[in-house]
Amino acid sequence: MTPQISLPIDFDELTVEDVSRHFGRRRAVARVTFRAARGTIVGLLGPNGAGKSTLLSMLATLLRPSSGRIRYGPHESTARGISLRGSIGVLGHDLFLYPELTAMENLEFVAGLYALQEPAVAAAAALDRAGLAHRATDPVSSFSRGMRQRVALERALIHGPRLLLLDEPFTGLDDASAVGLVTRLRALRDNGTIIVVATHDLDLAEGLLDRAIFLRDGRMAAAADRPDGLRSMYRDVMTGSHNTLDQTRAEG
Amino acid sequence: MFARVVWLVLRKDLMVEVRSLEIAYTTLFFAVSCVLVFAFALVRDGRAPEDGAAGILWISIAFSGTLALGRAFERERQSETLRALLLAPVARPAIYVGKLLGIVALLAVGEIVLVPLVALLFQAPLLDRPVWLAAVLLSGTLGFSAVGTLFAAMLVRARTRDVLLPVLLYPITVPVIIAGVRATAALLEPELDAEIVRFWLALLVCFDVVFVTLALWTFEPVMTD
Numbered sequence: 001m002t003p004q005i006s007l008p009i010d011f012d013e014l015t016v017e018d019v020s021r022h023f024g025r026r027r028a029v030a031r032v033t034f035r036a037a038r039g040t041i042v043g044l045l046g047p048n049g050a051g052k053s054t055l056l057s058m059l060a061t062l063l064r065p066s067s068g069r070i071r072y073g074p075h076e077s078t079a080r081g082i083s084l085r086g087s088i089g090v091l092g093h094d095l096f097l098y099p100e101l102t103a104m105e106n107l108e109f110v111a112g113l114y115a116l117q118e119p120a121v122a123a124a125a126a127l128d129r130a131g132l133a134h135r136a137t138d139p140v141s142s143f144s145r146g147m148r149q150r151v152a153l154e155r156a157l158i159h160g161p162r163l164l165l166l167d168e169p170f171t172g173l174d175d176a177s178a179v180g181l182v183t184r185l186r187a188l189r190d191n192g193t194i195i196v197v198a199t200h201d202l203d204l205a206e207g208l209l210d211r212a213i214f215l216r217d218g219r220m221a222a223a224a225d226r227p228d229g230l231r232s233m234y235r236d237v238m239t240g241s242h243n244t245l246d247q248t249r250a251e252g
Numbered sequence: 253m254f255a256r257v258v259w260l261v262l263r264k265d266l267m268v269e270v271r272s273l274e275i276a277y278t279t280l281f282f283a284v285s286c287v288l289v290f291a292f293a294l295v296r297d298g299r300a301p302e303d304g305a306a307g308i309l310w311i312s313i314a315f316s317g318t319l320a321l322g323r324a325f326e327r328e329r330q331s332e333t334l335r336a337l338l339l340a341p342v343a344r345p346a347i348y349v350g351k352l353l354g355i356v357a358l359l360a361v362g363e364i365v366l367v368p369l370v371a372l373l374f375q376a377p378l379l380d381r382p383v384w385l386a387a388v389l390l391s392g393t394l395g396f397s398a399v400g401t402l403f404a405a406m407l408v409r410a411r412t413r414d415v416l417l418p419v420l421l422y423p424i425t426v427p428v429i430i431a432g433v434r435a436t437a438a439l440l441e442p443e444l445d446a447e448i449v450r451f452w453l454a455l456l457v458c459f460d461v462v463f464v465t466l467a468l469w470t471f472e473p474v475m476t477d
Binding site: 097139 | 264
């Protein structure tokens with residue numbers, strides 16, 4: 001089934017240019033620059049408070065950058081708000097699900113908001129993909145964290161977004177579910193989705209990312225294409241003994 | 253499209269409330285307690301003070317309404333579902349209207365219980381002119397909720413939201429509450445003065461138009477950052 005979204009826009013590239021965000025005098029993100037083409041998984045790596053979630057909020061159009069520009073293909077977020085939101089899917093650290101509603105009702109509600117032609121059919125298909133069709137009529141409050149995470153991922157994907165933003169998607173997943181999520185993300189990448197994932201889980205991110213961006217105190221401390229040995233690279237970057245930022249910016 | 257989103261948000265809010273009954277129970281309990289306390293304090297030897305019923309009805313609506321507003325948005329904060337609503341490719345004012353109608357519906361249910369209770373305890377002929385009363389209650393509740401829904405949404409991420417909501421809400425909605433009290437008191441007169449009731453009702457409708465327009469205008473910018 002092809003999702004029908006009202007006025008969606010398509011784009012081939014996400015461009016973040018010198019983006020900063022301040023909350024009063026506090027600097028959350030400072031001069032971050034990167035690009036991500038179709039079929040790319042970009043990882044935002046860094047400790048708590050590094051600015052990953054703020055950057056994701058800006059990419060999701062929920063926050064405006066204090067300075068710099070974010071472009072979705074040729075479009076700027078300010079110019080095409082509603083249409084642009086129809087092309088973005090977000091899986092937040094909090095799962096955006098109503099615990100009192102059933103899994104089916106949650107997904108049907110979202111399908112309705114995204115103006116899919118047959119919300120019930122779209123919701124049933126999404127539950128099927130999550131492997132939870134047999135729990136369709138159970139309230140989400142009765143689900144385990146892993147099951148909720150699977151519903152939330154399908155919630156973010158129900159409208160077939162071009163850009164998928166994930167904030168700590170591996171939190172609370174058992175090994176099998178985490179591997180399943182990695183497989184799903186690879187399939188989405190192969191279908192041309194641009195994926196930006198903020199994570200602490202370097203083991204799961206290893207081999208998944210096409211580009212890793214290391215954030216420290218809101219600044220882009222380093223970046224690497226198709227990184228190997230993420231954990232040692234992360235340790236080196238965070239202790240200041242490794243810097244690939246200039247090289248990556250030059251590759252741009 | 254706008255109406256469809258309003259309906260989706262309203263239906264979702266009502267479904268969540270029907271499942272949990274959380275807001276209905278807490279607001280009703282609070283409102284009924286409020287009326288009972290006033291009844292014990294003011295009704296002496298079976299005689300209630302003149303015009304007291306109108307004021308007590310509106311105080312109960314305002315206090316329990318504040319509670320309902322806080323809880324309705326606390327629910328959206330817990331799983332960050334308000335963020336999810338704001339991420340959807342829909343006109344954000346439609347989300348506001350859906351939430352507003354949900355609050356109005358919940359308060360209307362409360363009023364269905366409160367009106368006979370106040371009429372009984374204060375020996376007030378509140379039910380003698382039901383159409384006028386329904387119009388006054390609906391327009392007053394809409395004006396109060398229009399401001400309250402906007403402020404509750406704005407404060408959803410503030411740590412001191414429970415304190416700030418009444419502090420911001422009451423000074424602005426006092427004119428609505430006063431107009432509601434005066435209109436209701438006019439309805440309690442033995443001889444109905446339709447001109448006076450129409451005046452207060454027209455004032456309430458004016459407040460509704462102003463508050464809803466301002467809220468629709470400001471909801472998108474205040475929720476974006």
